[in-house]
Amino acid sequence: MSERVINILITSFPRILGQGILVTIPLTVISFSLALVIAVICAMIQIADIKGLKQIVRFYIWIIRGTPLLVQLYLVYFGLPDLGIMLPAFPCAIAVFALNEGAYCAETVRAAIEAVPKGQMEAGYCVGMSYTQIMCRIVLPQAFRTAFPPLSNSLISMVKDTSLAANITVMEMFMETQRVAGRTYEHLALYSEVALIYLMFCTVITWLQRMGERKLNAMNGGEVIRA
Amino acid sequence: MLEVSGLRKAFEGNEILKGVDLSISKGDVLTVLGPSGGGKTTLLRCLNYLEQADAGTMVFQGKRMDMPTLSRKEIAAYRRHTAFVFQSFNLFANKTALRNVMEGLIVARKMPRAEAEERAEAALERVGLRDKKDAYPSQLSGGQQQRVAIARAVAGEPDVIFFDEPTSALDPELIGGVLDVIQHLAEDGMTMIVVTHEINFARHVSTKVLFMDEGRALACMPAGPFFEEQKLERIQTFLRSLDRKDE
Ligand SMILES: Nc1ncnc2c1ncn2[C@@H]1O[C@H](COP(=O)(O)OP(=O)(O)OP(=O)(O)O)[C@@H](O)[C@H]1O
Ligand SMILES: [Mg+2]
Numbered sequence: 118m119s120e121r122v123i124n125i126l127i128t129s130f131p132r133i134l135g136q137g138i139l140v141t142i143p144l145t146v147i148s149f150s151l152a153l154v155i156a157v158i159c160a161m162i163q164i165a166d167i168k169g170l171k172q173i174v175r176f177y178i179w180i181i182r183g184t185p186l187l188v189q190l191y192l193v194y195f196g197l198p199d200l201g202i203m204l205p206a207f208p209c210a211i212a213v214f215a216l217n218e219g220a221y222c223a224e225t226v227r228a229a230i231e232a233v234p235k236g237q238m239e240a241g242y243c244v245g246m247s248y249t250q251i252m253c254r255i256v257l258p259q260a261f262r263t264a265f266p267p268l269s270n271s272l273i274s275m276v277k278d279t280s281l282a283a284n285i286t287v288m289e290m291f292m293e294t295q296r297v298a299g300r301t302y303e304h305l306a307l308y309s310e311v312a313l314i315y316l317m318f319c320t321v322i323t324w325l326q327r328m329g330e331r332k333l334n335a336m337n338g339g340e341v342i343r344a
Numbered sequence: 345m346l347e348v349s350g351l352r353k354a355f356e357g358n359e360i361l362k363g364v365d366l367s368i369s370k371g372d373v374l375t376v377l378g379p380s381g382g383g384k385t386t387l388l389r390c391l392n393y394l395e396q397a398d399a400g401t402m403v404f405q406g407k408r409m410d411m412p413t414l415s416r417k418e419i420a421a422y423r424r425h426t427a428f429v430f431q432s433f434n435l436f437a438n439k440t441a442l443r444n445v446m447e448g449l450i451v452a453r454k455m456p457r458a459e460a461e462e463r464a465e466a467a468l469e470r471v472g473l474r475d476k477k478d479a480y481p482s483q484l485s486g487g488q489q490q491r492v493a494i495a496r497a498v499a500g501e502p503d504v505i506f507f508d509e510p511t512s513a514l515d516p517e518l519i520g521g522v523l524d525v526i527q528h529l530a531e532d533g534m535t536m537i538v539v540t541h542e543i544n545f546a547r548h549v550s551t552k553v554l555f556m557d558e559g560r561a562l563a564c565m566p567a568g569p570f571f572e573e574q575k576l577e578r579i580q581t582f583l584r585s586l587d588r589k590d591e
Binding site: 234236237239240241242243244245246247250254255258259262336337 | 392394420423424426427428430432434435436437438439447448451452453480482496500
């Protein structure tokens with residue numbers, strides 16, 4: 118590797134990582150938190166079988182899962198202005214990522230709730246608790262344990278998917294890399310560099326996931342949470 | 345204290361309970377016997393409104409209730425006077441033994457935490473599991489789980505406890521411990537309705553027996569005459585078949 122390349126890598130590293138910390142991570146954290154809220158609400162609506170709302174949720178999940186994320190980004194950022202709805206790039210990206218991930222996570226959460234044995238609900242009723250009380254205190258905590266690994270998976274996917282936001286002018290890590298690469302023509306070195314930074318982020322998440330699982334297991338009395 | 349008449353329940357047009365009557369007084373232990381599939385579990389679930397009956401009237405502590413149309417609020421109020429012990433225990437998997445017992449007291453009965461804890465410990469003591477109070481259900485044997493479930497039922501100081509085959513999911517060597525606990529409750533005067541296939545236990549603790557077959561109560565009578573002077577051919581055959589199995 119020439120000295121020039123090494124110099125480019127060294128000077129670009131803090132800039133790329135900086136955009137990662139300032140844009141990619143906030144974009145991921147905010148979008149994913151919103152996605153979780155959407156997911157739990159959509160799952161609860163389906164489980165509680167609320168007429169009308171349930172159809173709307175099914176429709177939303179159908180649309181989101183049946184269309185590419187990139188197309189959704191373009192639709193909202195470039196398409197909606199035709200209707201007079203103009204959003205700045207960053208909020209636009211947050212909205213699309215949250216809605217997109219929310220639909221997938223909704224299915225994860227719904228499956229996890231359905232995996233909690235019916236007897237848990239019945240036992241709750243029999244000690245006098247209400248539906249909402251049982252949901253919040255008994256069923257959701259157990260469902261969360263089941264949903265945790267697939268949700269971590271979704272989070273890892275999302276970190277990488279945020280690179281698509283470059284397409285709608287969000288200045289995140291990948292776009293920063295593209296810029297430097299465009300100036301210096303050191304594509305191999307620079308894209309390898311940004312790949313490594315993504316890998317670093319995802320490694321940290323994997324590590325957090327393992328810690329989280331250990332903690333959740335302890336809160337359920339060991340590996341096997343039900344016979 | 346609890347009187348039910350004309351209880352009917354069908355699943356998808358298939359009638360499982362075909363008009364069941366029963367009544368118990370305070371301190372009674374009513375055992376429900378009968379062949380598999382006769383509707384015993386369904387009966388018990390209807391009595392605690394886990395299934396909605398299609399027809400039937402219940403009089404509980406002088407209050408008359410129409411079973412199919414009872415409101416959610418009335419059901420909740422009624423359930424504060426009852427408890428249910430399941431065949432498969434159904435302990436809350438994410439709570440320790442102590443928390444399992446406390447949960448209903450704190451959340452449903454709005455009892456202060458300290459008082460609930462004290463009562464829960466006393467209930468666990470009663471089933472001989474105070475030393476397991478910090479164990480999660482997955483760390484307990486089936487017999488221990490069922491005893492915690494009984495402690496959970498007792499802690500709410502119910503007026504009546506329903507047991508659905510409390511020992512049939514247990515290994516044979518664990519059955520005795522659970523039956524002992526139930527027998528102690530009976531001796532303390534607890535009112536109970538117990539579905540069971542343990543015929544010796546039934547002979548021992550029942551004050552009354554209900555015999556269910558194909559959705560009908562063939563008999564609902566005091567235990568003495570039921571076992572000693574049984575006239576119905578169908579029931580005699582059933583009892584004899586169980587006695588034979590016991591030997
Ligand atoms: N939720 C349900 N949906 C459809 N059919 C049901 C349902 N619950 C029970 N049944 C049917 O009702 C009949 C009576 O069942 P139930 O469980 O009450 O019998 P049981 O007397 O408790 O039998 P066992 O001694 O085997 O426990 C069975 O034929 C069963 O298939
Ligand atoms: Mg049964």
